[in-house]
Amino acid sequence: xxxxxxxxxxxxxxxxxxxxxxxxxxxxxxxxxxxxxxxxxxxxxxxxxxxxxxxxxxxxxxxxxxxxxxxxxxxxxxxxxxxxxxxxxxxxxxxxxxxxxxxxxxxxxxxxxxx
Amino acid sequence: xxxxxxxxxxxxxxxxxxxxxxxxxxxxxxxxxxxxxxxxxxxxxxxxxxxxxxxxxxxxxxxxxxxxxxxxxxxxxxxxxxxxxxxxxxxxxxxxxxxxxxxxxxxxxxxx
Numbered sequence: 001x002x003x004x005x006x007x008x009x010x011x012x013x014x015x016x017x018x019x020x021x022x023x024x025x026x027x028x029x030x031x032x033x034x035x036x037x038x039x040x041x042x043x044x045x046x047x048x049x050x051x052x053x054x055x056x057x058x059x060x061x062x063x064x065x066x067x068x069x070x071x072x073x074x075x076x077x078x079x080x081x082x083x084x085x086x087x088x089x090x091x092x093x094x095x096x097x098x099x100x101x102x103x104x105x106x107x108x109x110x111x112x113x114x115x
Numbered sequence: 116x117x118x119x120x121x122x123x124x125x126x127x128x129x130x131x132x133x134x135x136x137x138x139x140x141x142x143x144x145x146x147x148x149x150x151x152x153x154x155x156x157x158x159x160x161x162x163x164x165x166x167x168x169x170x171x172x173x174x175x176x177x178x179x180x181x182x183x184x185x186x187x188x189x190x191x192x193x194x195x196x197x198x199x200x201x202x203x204x205x206x207x208x209x210x211x212x213x214x215x216x217x218x219x220x221x222x223x224x225x226x227x
Binding site for chain 2: 004006031033035040041042043044045048050056058088090092094096102103104105106107108109111
């Protein structure tokens with residue numbers, strides 16, 4: 001089945017550690033996105049990528065990093081510079097790269113908790 | 116800049132009653148509008164979308180939404196709510212490069 005796979009589902013991080021969240025898609029989509037979800041705030045865009053080896057900062061990129069070495073993969077690293085990383089992280093992909101008229105498909109999310 | 120407002124944080128309806136979730140957007144050009152639903156601890160699923168044409172759009176699970184340009188609104192409706200509809204609902208507007216700008220969400224509770 002085509003879709004987006006995020007792993008792990010739950011992740012625990014100690015203070016000062018970097019952690020990497022995985023996102024893989026087999027939909028052959030060009031565009032991929034990372035969103036952060038906090039209660040009562042909706043989803044906020046962290047990073048997005050329209051094509052391999054290229055990505056742009058979203059609204060809340062500080063303390064995060066990404067790479068896009070393969071079309072199918074868009075991992076997100078939460079660095080120690082992110083002061084409040086506890087949140088639900090959602091990865092998405094879409095086929096369009098121009099006009100915003102294509103839907104985004106979402107993974108099942110990763111819940112990150114700082115311990 | 117684009118923005119989406121969902122005025123209701125929580126809504127409780129009785130099973131079988133009708134439902135309307137409100138969404139107002141701010142966007143300079145023709146908006147591309149979406150409604151997504153999220154069950155607890157899960158990803159988002161697309162309910163419906165509006166790009167152009169008929170302002171009343173039908174979606175999955177018996178949902179519909181009406182685009183009203185004069186009111187900058189895209190409210191979601193369902194004639195008869197089922198207990199399985201309890202979830203969080205997000206309205207979103209499509210922005211340049213297919214980015215989505217989301218509202219804060221509305222949590223729907225269904226009482227039997």
